[in-house]
Amino acid sequence: MDTPRKLNTVSGMSSSEVEPSPARTDIVTIRTQRIDERAEARDVITRSFGRVVVADLAEALQDAPAGVDGLSFVAELGGYLIGHVQLSKSWLDAPKRLVEVLVLSPLGVVPEFQRRGIGGRLVNHALRQAARMGAPMIFLEGSPHYYQRFGFETASRRGFTAPSVRIPDAAFQVVVLPSHEPWMTGALVYAEVFWALDCVGLRDPNA
Numbered sequence: 561m562d563t564p565r566k567l568n569t570v571s572g573m574s575s576s577e578v579e580p581s582p583a584r585t586d587i588v589t590i591r592t593q594r595i596d597e598r599a600e601a602r603d604v605i606t607r608s609f610g611r612v613v614v615a616d617l618a619e620a621l622q623d624a625p626a627g628v629d630g631l632s633f634v635a636e637l638g639g640y641l642i643g644h645v646q647l648s649k650s651w652l653d654a655p656k657r658l659v660e661v662l663v664l665s666p667l668g669v670v671p672e673f674q675r676r677g678i679g680g681r682l683v684n685h686a687l688r689q690a691a692r693m694g695a696p697m698i699f700l701e702g703s704p705h706y707y708q709r710f711g712f713e714t715a716s717r718r719g720f721t722a723p724s725v726r727i728p729d730a731a732f733q734v735v736v737l738p739s740h741e742p743w744m745t746g747a748l749v750y751a752e753v754f755w756a757l758d759c760v761g762l763r764d765p766n767a
């Protein structure tokens with residue numbers, strides 16, 4: 561009889577195993593997601609957000625040219641995944657030409673391990689990898705309270721235009737990396753996957 565495959569997420573752990581402690585979160589590893597960890601990463605994202613569509617987005621990005629291997633990062637503790645962050649390629653429509661840029665979305669840490677610095681370590685790791693790749697900037701939609709500590713700022717104040725009027729101005733953020741040049745201004749053009757899954761901005765159900 562086949563041995564059941566261990567599911568490497570905290571949802572596969574007993575409650576005593578998921579009890580967080582400072583000592584345990586110290587030994588969290590942040591690294592590139594492996595190809596065989598798609599299901600585990602999907603579970604982490606679904607549990608972090610409580611919504612399947614965000615996991616669908618990450619998976620679709622990983623399947624698309626926008627999210628070629630090496631742009632997904634995970635937080636691992638004792639063989640279990642507890643956090644995930646996705647970078648993907650989109651474009652900046654600059655006056656001179658289209659510029660390849662990165663988008664950070666989604667970012668999630670499973671509820672049992674939130675507020676222990678793991679989200680911060682995932683973001684900082686993604687920033688370092690993006691700079692290493694020579695990406696000029698990273699855009700995201702998110703809370704300014706959370707992301708400004710990593711160097712993100714309101715993108716419109718830097719002269720960038722959001723890809724949709726449904727993105728609140730304060731939520732549309734950018735961090736400019738060392739490869740950025742002054743002529744790189746204009747509108748963010750999201751990769752097709754964001755539109756196909758309707759994951760851009762906020763919808764008004766009463767409109």
Ligand SMILES: CC(C)(COP(=O)(O)OP(=O)(O)OC[C@H]1O[C@@H](n2cnc3c(N)ncnc32)[C@H](O)[C@@H]1OP(=O)(O)O)[C@@H](O)C(=O)NCCC(=O)NCCS
Pocket residue numbers: 608609667668669670673674675676677678679680681701702703705706
């Ligand atoms: C957002 C998230 C990834 C942060 O990860 P984390 O490991 O809990 O965060 P850290 O421990 O690095 O940082 C904790 C700080 O983040 C803040 N924070 C956490 N979630 C936040 C949110 N949704 N909005 C604003 N601030 C948030 C906390 O208030 C805390 O701030 P403080 O240091 O000023 O007290 C995690 O809470 C999560 O997965 N949330 C659900 C999914 C989600 O909303 N993802 C972000 C989409 S933009």
